[in-house]
Amino acid sequence: MDQDIQDILASVSAPTIPQRSIDLQALTRAWVQERTSPELLPYPSDLIERTMERLKKQIDNIENMTGTMDPQANFTLVIFQTELERFKFLIRSFLRARIAKIDKFAQHYLAQPDCLSPLEREYLHAHSSLLSAHYSTSFLSSFPIQLQKLDDTTGGISMVDKPDEDTAVFCRVLRDILEPVEVYGESETNDVELRRGDVWVLRWSAVREAVIRGDIELI
């Protein structure tokens, strides 16, 4: 009975969540997942755009409010600024976590630029061309031609550093996963069922698709 009432309440109150609050949830999740996944995740361009737009408006708003001497307005200002700083931290940390991955696996993402934003792509190209120019003037040019490549894949071993797709990640299941996930154990392969609310340590490669669908979140 209690459960029924909760269901009804939930269905009634759900549509009233403003878009801005959902965006905060999405942004928070984007940040946490980017901080915990071994690989770059898709860039949520619409979300970042909307948030940046709101940040700009809020900064204007705060600038208009400064100058009043009213103590009540001053306190409101403190609240606005605190929240603004929290948002700025989220976005900054999110972008910096992405840049760290781009720097680390530059050659890999040069070949697969799908999940980069236009700005990140620009950064990656500029940065890697600067680096390779520097390498070739300082030492690469004195090497034999066949040893000058930075992305050599001959001989069975690739020079390109790739994110380790099998890294263990902590995740929470948000929607039941219908197909059991294969887990490679020490002596046997097991199928595990992932149910809503479960917390697991699994390989990134096993959950990547579900994370991008939003059925599983990284924590």
Place this chain on the structure above:
Amino acid sequence: MALPLAPGLTPSEVAFLCEMELVTVIPRQRLPSLELLAGPTARVEPPFPTPLPLWFALLLKRQRRANISPPPWLSVESLTAILDFETDDRTAGVFTPASPLPTSTTEPYMDRDPYLDSKSLESSPPFIIDSSTARAPGDALPYHWLELSHLLLTHAADDFVDADTVRRLVRDLREVRMSKLRKGFGVLDAGAGVKMNGVGAMEIAEVRGFVGGVVDGLRKLNKSREESRRERELEERESGMGRGGYPDDDDDDMQL
């Protein structure tokens, strides 16, 4: 520019997340609804308890504009009951179950929906409604229990009936659960399939480096064995298929 931190949230980042939890505030002063970036806040009118994000509540508390009423699970009775459960021999292998996620209200993911689309975004801690407000359940610890108790006990100790006992119980609980977590590492396996229901955010932050390192290290050690087994399983599956009436037409497929 690039973030110099290893993957995984640091304890201060976990606390930052926890500050987005809603808590119940008992105001002493009136405050109109504010148009924040995260949506309008509730109007604050004494003496009505109002749910507000923790960071906001702490700001009000510091300026003595409000009191924070601790969630029901952060009371002496609830913590004692939870501690009993945690120390019971019969439940030595599991944590206190977290309260279930509320009924899902979002649409399932559709193909070609963008990543983190708002239609299919399922809410999760710290945005679960009523996980740390005065209406929270008293018999389960929420995901951010340790950070939340720490923040409340540090900044709003005078709002507790018996802050010292609560503090002691929280510390006991933390130690019991940590030792459980460490014992659980016995089952760590190269397969990286460990279920940890009921674990808290700060506990994950504490063990992430260790668990991740062990699981990844074991996987690398067992890599060759795992690959040969995977091949063998694949072969078995294929030969099984072959007997089932599909004579090996794989090569033909390749040519088409």
